[in-house]
Amino acid sequence: MQTETMTRPLEVRRLGLLSYADGLALQAELVKQRRAGEIPDTLLLLQHPHVITLGSGAHEENVLVSPEERAERGIELFETGRGGDVTYHGPGQLVGYPIFDLKPDRCDLHRYLRDVEEALIGVLAEFGLEGGRKEGLTGVWVGDRKLAAIGVRVSSGWITSHGFALNVSTDLSFFGTIVPCGIRDHGVGSISEELGRRVEMEEVEAAAVRSMEAIFGMQAGAHTG
Amino acid sequence: MARIEVPMPQMGESIAEGTVSVWRKKIGDRVERDEPIMEISTDKVDAEIPSPAAGVIAEIVVTEGQTVEVGTIVCYIETEAGAGAGAQPAAAPSAPAAAQAEPAPSAGATQAPSAPAAAQAPSQPASANGAGPASLEERLRTRSTPLVRKIAAEHGVDVAAVQGTGRSGRVTKDDILRHVEEQKHAPAARPAAPAQKPAAPAQRPAAPEYEGGFPWGEFYTSVEHPAVAAGPNDRVEPMSRMTQIIAQNMVLSRRVSPHVHSYFEVDYTRIDRVRGKNKRTWEEQGVKITYTHFIAWAVARALREHPKLNASLSATEVIYRAEVNLGIAVALDNGLIVPVVKNADELSIVGLAKRVNDVATRARSKKLSPDEIQGGTFTITNPGIFGTTIGFPIINQPQVAILGVGGVEMRPAVVSDEYGNHAIVPRKRGYLSLGYDHRLVNGADGDQFLARVKQIMETFPEQA
Known part of the structure; x- marks a missing residue:
């Protein structure tokens, strides 16, 4: 028996702090390029300034702050083309946008969600945390606290965009401005809070790359842009 | 030219249904093969669905917001002769099938599929100019939620033309409704109709009136209510439009259809168990499942097996x-209206519950579009919520049967074990009554159907 290791190249772009609008524009462009085969599978790793985003399944009542209060706290608001309800992004949260071509062997929306979850569970494991899933609630949880949110889009030709948001050292008080993903009964958490120490973003980024490589059978060549 | 069917695609092994969130194309639009024609959403994923062939969108069957099972036809595309002909084995058979559906002249149902599509057309200009893959930017620009876009579509309003007062200039539900009001009062807005795309009229033969869906013969058409004297202290007010329609329909139904009623007692223990088990999951999917939804699900399946109950009589x-x-049937403060859930037998219980709740809510807020109260093939009415034990409802013409749901309560019931021991125990039970048109449906038909509904309810599947 022989196991063929069909690794695909993965380009990782570490973008630092990027506005949500710029993130959307960049993704739109990269999706086009990926579809045309001009770039390899690409993973964007970044952080957003404070922003509340509404997915296509969003209920506006899940935004709990008034526009005035939002302005005061410097939180933007966006409607996006990803699936899911309401979420918050901000500094200290690792945002990952995989721009992957799921063809030919990964053309399954649920499988893709489960794979992203699996990769994030792998990231948490590197920090000694036991992440898990909750049935019917996409995301990655430690106990009753949600550490990572997932909301994705698959464009024509099975090209992915949007992705995950993993709380590393996020100021969790900002989640008080929304009902995250429309789920009222559960809390949010972060890696730093779970471990009781501050974890650096770079450590988590590295772990995320390793974990995505493992789950998606890819091999990263770094790119800083 | 060949007409090909576009089914809801299978987007994953465990994905049984999809919700159409946005149509990127409208009727009459040209599409290239693999060009996105619509977007669907499932939990946490939005996905673009590419066209299976090049051609022109001929008909849109599933409208935005509707959830349908994988394989359900969502639209039809007319392809040019020869263009990728080999790829579409379905093409040839589908054209004659469509032609056969025509001869039913009275059928509200035959109009139904095209009506929602036509109703949707006015919403399209917002996306038409950006037709291609510009959806993200487009959504940001029109700044509205799917719900708002849906309401806009129902009222034929172009979201982009409405001043938004919501967060970051988003167009809210109230903005749309205010816009609609303003248009009503602005005389200049009247010639709106001619401004519409000339392609549309072919799709929609002059919007049928609510009461006009059924071609009443001359004999049946006149309903005169006898004059009655009022006393000096009585309050007299003119009949509302809705009351007039209900009065006419009820009298005509009694005149047209010889009604027979049967009733069965149904045990709800199993349904309670299934509900208890799935309650949390369902709540997480944002829906509270009630007895009405279980009954509707069971009825939809039983109707599929008993086509006689899902029929109409037309002359000979x-x-x-x-x-x-x-x-x-939805009770309103001053009347009654019967919104229709199309293709109910193709929905999961969650999908069905969402559709029922959606139309019921909009029935109460008077936001149903005309095509949503037409094309029904069977009606369920639930007076049980008011505490009635059993009711004998009048058929909603031109259908041939109606189900009445009685109140559900703990009752003493005799249960037997496998050794033949009997005991009286409290069980959750309620009556279901079936009113049917004895011209077509005989006692055996009606009772077998009702027995099947009872059986489905008492052995309700855990995953429905």
């Missing part, structure tokens, strides 16, 4: 309806 013909379109 019996029309067996192709679709199971469930009417759900």
Whole structure:
């Protein structure tokens, strides 16, 4: 028996702090390029300034702050083309946008969600945390606290965009401005809070790359842009 | 030219249904093969669905917001002769099938599929100019939620033309409704109709009136209510439009259809168990499942097996309806309306519950579009919520049967074990009554159907 290791190249772009609008524009462009085969599978790793985003399944009542209060706290608001309800992004949260071509062997929306979850569970494991899933609630949880949110889009030709948001050292008080993903009964958490120490973003980024490589059978060549 | 069917695609092994969130194309639009024609959403994923062939969108069957099972036809595309002909084995057979559906002249149901599509057309200009893959930017620009876009579509309003007062200039539901009001009062807005695309009229033969869906013969058409004297202290007010329509329909139904009623007692223990088990999951999917939804689900399946109950009589013909379109009677403060859930037999219980709740809510807020109260093939009415034990409802013409739901309560019931021991125990039970048109449906038909509904309810599947 022989196991063929069909690794695909993965380009990782570490973008630092990027506005949500710029993130959307960049993704739109990269999706086009990926579809045309001009770039390899690409993973964007970044952080957003404070922003509340509404997915296509969003209920506006899940935004709990008034526009005035939002302005005061410097939180933007966006409607996006990803699936899911309401979420918050901000500094200290690792945002990952995989721009992957799921063809030919990964053309399954649920499988893709489960794979992203699996990769994030792998990231948490590197920090000694036991992440898990909750049935019917996409995301990655430690106990009753949600550490990572997932909301994705698959464009024509099975090209992915949007992705995950993993709380590393996020100021969790900002989640008080929304009902995250429309789920009222559960809390949010972060890696730093779970471990009781501050974890650096770079450590988590590295772990995320390793974990995505493992789950998606890819091999990263770094790119800083 | 060949007409090909575009089914809801299978987007994953465990994905049984999809919700159409946005149509990127409208009727009459040209599409290239693999060009996105619509977007669907499932939990946490939005996905673009590419066209299976090049051609022109001929008909849109599933409208935005509707959830349908994988494989359900969502639209039809007319392809040019020869263009990728080999790829579409379905093409040839589908054209004659469509032609056969025509002869039913009275059928509200035959109009139904095209009506929602036409109703949707006015919403399209917002996306038409950006037709391609510009959806993200487009959504940001029009700044509205799917719900708002849906309401806009119902009222034929172009979201982009409405001043938004919501967060970051988003167009809210109230903005749309205010816009609609303003248009009503602005005389200049009247010639709106001619401004519409000339392609549209072919799709929609002059919007049928609510009461006009059924071609009443001359004999049946006149309903005169006898004059009655009022006393000096009585309050007299003119009949509302809705009351007039209800009065006419009820009198005509009694005149047209010899009604027979049967009733069965149903044990709800199993349903309670299934509900208890799935409650949390369902709540997480944002829906509270009630007895009405279980009953509707069971009825939709039983109707599929008993086509006689899902039919109409027309002069000398019996029309067996192709679709199971469930009417759900909704009591209003000053009347009654029966919105229709189309293709109810193709929905999961969650999908069905969402549709029922959606139309019922909009029935109460008077936001149903005309096509949403037409094309029903069977009606369910639930007076049980007011505490009635059993009711004998009047058929909603031109259907041939109606189900009445009685109140559900703990009752002493005799249960037996496998050794033949009997005991009286409290069980959750309620009556279901079936009113049916004895011209077509005989006692055996009605009772077998009702027995099947009872059986489905008492052995309700855990995953429905």
